Amino acid sequence: MAKLKKAKCAADLRARILRQELAPGCDLDEVRLAAEYGISRTPLREVFHRLAAEGFMRIEENRGAKVASMDLPVLRVFFQTAPLVYSSIARQAAENRTGIQLARLKETQLAFAKATRTGDAAQSGLLNHAFHEQIGEMAQNPYLFAALMRMLIDHTRLGQTFFAPQSPEDEARVKKAIEQHDAMISAIEGQEPSLAIDLTLQHWELSRDQLEKFVRPDPLPIDVISMKDRPRAI
Amino acid sequence: MAKLKKAKCAADLRARILRQELAPGCDLDEVRLAAEYGISRTPLREVFHRLAAEGFMRIEENRGAKVASMDLPVLRVFFQTAPLVYSSIARQAAENRTGIQLARLKETQLAFAKATRTGDAAQSGLLNHAFHEQIGEMAQNPYLFAALMRMLIDHTRLGQTFFAPQSPEDEARVKKAIEQHDAMISAIEGQEPSLAIDLTLQHWELSRDQLEKFVRPDPLPIDVISMKDRPRAI
DNA sequence: TTGACTCGCTTTGTATACATTTATTATACA
DNA sequence: TGTATAATAAATGTATACAAAGCGAGTCAA
Numbered sequence: 309m310a311k312l313k314k315a316k317c318a319a320d321l322r323a324r325i326l327r328q329e330l331a332p333g334c335d336l337d338e339v340r341l342a343a344e345y346g347i348s349r350t351p352l353r354e355v356f357h358r359l360a361a362e363g364f365m366r367i368e369e370n371r372g373a374k375v376a377s378m379d380l381p382v383l384r385v386f387f388q389t390a391p392l393v394y395s396s397i398a399r400q401a402a403e404n405r406t407g408i409q410l411a412r413l414k415e416t417q418l419a420f421a422k423a424t425r426t427g428d429a430a431q432s433g434l435l436n437h438a439f440h441e442q443i444g445e446m447a448q449n450p451y452l453f454a455a456l457m458r459m460l461i462d463h464t465r466l467g468q469t470f471f472a473p474q475s476p477e478d479e480a481r482v483k484k485a486i487e488q489h490d491a492m493i494s495a496i497e498g499q500e501p502s503l504a505i506d507l508t509l510q511h512w513e514l515s516r517d518q519l520e521k522f523v524r525p526d527p528l529p530i531d532v533i534s535m536k537d538r539p540r541a542i
Numbered sequence: 543m544a545k546l547k548k549a550k551c552a553a554d555l556r557a558r559i560l561r562q563e564l565a566p567g568c569d570l571d572e573v574r575l576a577a578e579y580g581i582s583r584t585p586l587r588e589v590f591h592r593l594a595a596e597g598f599m600r601i602e603e604n605r606g607a608k609v610a611s612m613d614l615p616v617l618r619v620f621f622q623t624a625p626l627v628y629s630s631i632a633r634q635a636a637e638n639r640t641g642i643q644l645a646r647l648k649e650t651q652l653a654f655a656k657a658t659r660t661g662d663a664a665q666s667g668l669l670n671h672a673f674h675e676q677i678g679e680m681a682q683n684p685y686l687f688a689a690l691m692r693m694l695i696d697h698t699r700l701g702q703t704f705f706a707p708q709s710p711e712d713e714a715r716v717k718k719a720i721e722q723h724d725a726m727i728s729a730i731e732g733q734e735p736s737l738a739i740d741l742t743l744q745h746w747e748l749s750r751d752q753l754e755k756f757v758r759p760d761p762l763p764i765d766v767i768s769m770k771d772r773p774r775a776i
Numbered sequence: 777t778t779g780a781c782t783c784g785c786t787t788t789g790t791a792t793a794c795a796t797t798t799a800t801t802a803t804a805c806a
Numbered sequence: 807t808g809t810a811t812a813a814t815a816a817a818t819g820t821a822t823a824c825a826a827a828g829c830g831a832g833t834c835a836a
Contacts, residue, residue, distance in 0.1 A: 382684060386685070451619070582792075585790065
């Protein structure tokens with residue numbers, strides 16, 4: 309039981325970070341969290357060190373653990389690197405997937421589609437994360453998997469709003485994402501690497517178009533700024 | 543001082559694993575190592591969890607930490623993935639390197655060349671590792687960097703013998719590797735991404751040819767097997 | 777008012793003692 | 807002799823107590 313607590317704590321912290329319930333940069337109180345999870349500081353700190361190495365947080369000497377930040381320079385790299393990593397993973401997943409993994413992926417996809425239908429945006433984000441992580445496992449490539457996991461941390465955090473559609477267009481996008489997942493499952497099941505790559509890149513483009521709105525918000529119209537600041541201008 | 547001990551412990555464990563002084567799969571005694579590094583089990587265990595997440599070791603519930611193994615299936619993936627990761631990193635290093643990083647890289651290369659000259663194979667391996675890790679840092683890509691670090695763990699462990707030349711041909715190979723490093727530095731300094739990629743792939747091929755001898759030893763001649771087993775055959 | 781300093785509080789880091797689990801050995805029995 | 811089981815030893819996991827470092831409020835002097 310005690311062991312389960314530690315694993316559960318790690319999993320829950322990951323989820324809270326991915327949901328941005330623990331915001332990027334916010335710092336984590338050892339005693340508070342230890343109490344919250346019903347464990348002492350010792351095992352919690354072990355979890356911290358592990359999550360730090362996984363890229364969820366960083367630990368600063370004598371000043372505790374903080375949730376990994378998402379600075380803009382890195383986000384640029386994110387958009388640049390995602391197609392390479394995602395498509396490589398997709399190809400190898402189609403080549404190497406096992407039947408059991410495929411069955412699990414289908415289950416996740418069902419749960420994911422259901423979460424979007426019930427409008428649970430946070431849960432949708434986490435299940436979408438799980439979906440892509442499972443494809444990563446199928447690739448059986450520990451090297452690229454490490455890169456993928458780090459990409460997904462930022463991708464899921466950025467995409468929090470994706471599954472909370474505000475308009476009919478947003479809803480259509482979510483629906484399309486689900487269909488793309490289904491197509492990807494088919495390509496992986498049929499062991500068609502190049503098709504899996506194509507579908508993955510299409511899926512990425514859908515996601516990217518949405519994400520970029522948050523990463524590069526249109527700069528405020530120049531006159532608005534100047535109007536606002538004019539009174540205080542020298 | 544106490545903090546330095548922990549960092550030093552982590553760095554030393556990494557080095558010992560890379561040198562195969564701690565062999566793949568061997569298990570790590572908490573009390574022994576804690577005594578060895580002059581710290582208690584608590585901080586050592588934190589280091590273990592961190593190194594586990596970095597891919598140096600794995601931790602099994604209630605049965606301690608073991609050095610990460612190098613199984614053949616994964617090694618196949620290693621050979622398949624290395625060109626992609628290494629060349630992507632090289633390109634981005636050429637694009638994004640800073641002057642300070644370049645200076646540090648040159649220092650490492652000097653130390654590396656010196657270690658090969660003095661015949662210190664273990665140190666050569668570690669400095670070669672540091673050289674490629676520094677190129678990874680230059681790329682400023684945390685996602686691919688995670689993949690690179692995992693590749694280098696296996697690459698350095700596999701290549702232990704590379705810098706302990708047994709023949710004039712081996713020595714020529716080491717010499718060539720050093721020259722390739724110099725050429726890579728030039729390409730990165732001159733910010734020539736495509737040249738950096740070419741040189742990196744050449745460097746990889748040199749390394750690969752040598753590594754494959756250890757990974758895929760020639761299978762026993764078929765008649766030797768049949769001769770040996772014939773007496774016991776049905 | 778500002779800047780530097782001290783004191784005390786809060787938080788982080790480490791060691792140690794204890795609980796729990798696994799591994800090993802000894803012993804009994806078939 | 808081989809196997810199963812009990813007893814014991816060794817280790818891993820956790821909690822707690824204590825040490826050390828950081829942080830902030832308040833004080834005092836310039």
